Amino acid sequence: MTPPAPARDRLRVAIQKSGRLAEPARDLLAAAGLTWRESRDRLFCYGESLPVDLLLVRDDDIPGLITAGVCDLGVVGRNVMQEYELGRESAGHEPVLSEWRQLGWGRCRLDIAIPEDQEWTGPAQLAGLRVATTYPRLLERWLRDQQVEAQVVPLSGSVEIAPRLGQADVVCDLVSTGGTLRANQLKPVTTLLHSEAVIAGPAAGLEDSRGELAELLLGRMDGALRLKETRLLMLRAPRAGLPEVTALLPEGGEPTVLSVDGTDEVSLQVLCHSAVSWQRLEELKRAGASHLMVLPVEGMLV
Ligand code: PRP
Ligand code: ZN
Secondary structure, X not given: OOOOOOXXXXXXXXXXXXXXXXXXXXXXXXXXXXXXXXXXXXXXXXXXXXOEEEEEEOHHHHHHHHXXXXXXXXXXXXXXXXXXXXXXXXXXXXXXXXXXXXXXXXXXXXXXXXXOOOOOOOXXXXXXXEEEEOOHHHHHHHHHHHOOOOEEEEOOOOHHHOOOOOOOOEEEEEEOOOHHHHHOOEEEEEEEEEEOEEEEEEXXXXXXXXXXXXXXXXXXXXXXXXXXXXXXXXXXXXXXXXXXXXXXXXXXXXXXXXXXXXXXXXXXXXXEOOOOOHHHHHHHHHOOOEEEEEEEOOOOOO
16 A cells, blocks of 8 residues: 555646657646746756646656656556556556546557568467567567467567567567667567557546646646647638538538628638648639638637
């Protein structure tokens, strides 16, 4: 049992100090209106605009810090959080963390990768092989599910060079662009987990004023995330061609249609909740639309 953490009236959020999730995590907190002062060691940032402080740490440490009550929330990859929870499970502990939000960025896969010149026939092929990984628990669970007996070789990093060093036959590693695997003459063959950045927090929720602070912060983050994906699409179309053009509009809000004085044209604007592709714009143009414009949305209050 971990001792109950002392009551705190400031919320503490752990983020990655450096690495793939570090900058987007800071951007998200800034978009939620948080400003902070960095300490000299740059490990602790004192929140100025809200009683929310940041702790800059290694991503792998984030789940443990939340469990110990040192931090309240963390921005971390699902892969790291699940590996941690599986570790607790195998030690006979109940799950403590849950995904409070899925952030939709930092997407990657945990894949099995084999040497490029080998053929892949399926998981059974891994029987008796050595698989290097920094995610031994996730790999063990998957191997169990596949009913394959392979040897898990846990490493703390540089997994992709393990086959060349003779430490392993294949690897189980994170793949984002695939560049690291290609550079090491490996190819991904099957996926164990789809991951993205999440807000991890205690499954039991937060007590005292930190619970309200977390709600406020997450509410603002939701707004910021939604806004980031929102675009305003503007175009002109002949009034007669309106049904055809409207049918091609991306999923979104109701379009506002205005008459253009002295013409048989209308001006149309609509909020879209995701990026608008070039292809979609070309389709709209073929349907009679002109003056097509896609604008980012800076702020919104409806
Ligand atoms: C992962 C993984 C690879 C790399 C793959 O490491 O271990 O090294 O990313 O990315 P790519 O497919 O775009 O080449 P990560 O940056 O997440 O660091 P960590 O695992 O050491 O935290
Ligand atoms: Zn890491």
